[in-house]
Amino acid sequence: xxxxxxxxxxxxxxxxxxxxxxxxxxxxxxxxxxxxxxxxxxxxxxxxxxxxxxxxxxxxxxxxxxxxxxxxxxxxxxxxxxxxxxxxxxxxxxxxxxxxxxxxxxxxxxxxxxxxxxxxxxxxxxxxxxxxxxxx
Amino acid sequence: xxxxxxxxxxxxxxxxxxxxxxxxxxxxxxxxxxxxxxxxxxxxxxxxxxxxxxxxxxxxxxxxxxxxxxxxxxxxxxxxxxxxxxxxxxxxxxxxxxxxxxxxxxxxxxxxxxxxxxxxxxxxxxxxxxxxxxxx
Numbered sequence: 001x002x003x004x005x006x007x008x009x010x011x012x013x014x015x016x017x018x019x020x021x022x023x024x025x026x027x028x029x030x031x032x033x034x035x036x037x038x039x040x041x042x043x044x045x046x047x048x049x050x051x052x053x054x055x056x057x058x059x060x061x062x063x064x065x066x067x068x069x070x071x072x073x074x075x076x077x078x079x080x081x082x083x084x085x086x087x088x089x090x091x092x093x094x095x096x097x098x099x100x101x102x103x104x105x106x107x108x109x110x111x112x113x114x115x116x117x118x119x120x121x122x123x124x125x126x127x128x129x130x131x132x133x134x135x136x
Numbered sequence: 137x138x139x140x141x142x143x144x145x146x147x148x149x150x151x152x153x154x155x156x157x158x159x160x161x162x163x164x165x166x167x168x169x170x171x172x173x174x175x176x177x178x179x180x181x182x183x184x185x186x187x188x189x190x191x192x193x194x195x196x197x198x199x200x201x202x203x204x205x206x207x208x209x210x211x212x213x214x215x216x217x218x219x220x221x222x223x224x225x226x227x228x229x230x231x232x233x234x235x236x237x238x239x240x241x242x243x244x245x246x247x248x249x250x251x252x253x254x255x256x257x258x259x260x261x262x263x264x265x266x267x268x269x270x271x272x
Contacts, residue, residue, distance in 0.1 A: 066258050068259070072208060073191075116191070117252050120143060
């Protein structure tokens with residue numbers, strides 16, 4: 001099964017923005033995801049990668065899942081104290097689905113309501129799923 | 137040089153949404169891009185691909201550029217009557233840049249102001265560019 005890359009934007013200041021001298025909420029989200037993945041015994045199928053700005057600043061914190069030949073999803077409005085588990089769950093669902101398009105009803109609620117964008121795989125291997133389930 | 141895929145969301149109803157019996161603004165954007173690319177004599181380095189929902193509905197119309205080994209960008213708030221040229225110009229810049237990260241100052245103004253998200257390449261070949269230029 002293809003490894004899913006889970007990008008976490010570490011430069012994000014959050015909304016409303018954190019104070020300049022406070023730890024960046026994006027860095028806190030990365031730490032939270034890292035800790036939770038570790039507590040679950042690690043996950044060899046998920047590669048956690050810090051990213052410098054996913055350009056979703058007005059709706060940060062942000063994360064994205066991506067994998068070779070699969071759809072890419074960007075998730076926003078993430079709270080480092082609340083949503084690390086949602087991000088990990090969605091990454092696992094993305095990994096388990098051949099096209100990277102987990103069933104809508106199975107996705108964590110935060111992911112359903114705060115998907116910022118999705119992009120087809122670079123080499124389209126399959127037709128686009130029906131759009132009705134992706135309205136956000 | 138790697139082909140850049142230019143995805144145009146053809147299911148988009150635009151904002152405010154077009155009437156149910158009107159042509160979908162997303163489909164009109166695709167047609168406008170297609171026509172403009174053709175008028176320019178075509179472009180073998182740009183592959184124009186219709187997509188079913190880029191999940192950026194609140195800020196549609198939407199397009200995305202992507203290429204193997206490069207950053208992916210999602211652009212929103214696109215007006216089919218005004219922004220076909222901007223989307224094509226950005227796709228060409230994306231194709232010309234080794235990492236798919238065109239110089240900020242060179243990007244079309246609409247792209248600078250309405251980038252919805254960007255995602256690193258699936259197989260990171262290069263470090264993330266400095267984040268300061270990507271604040272949106």
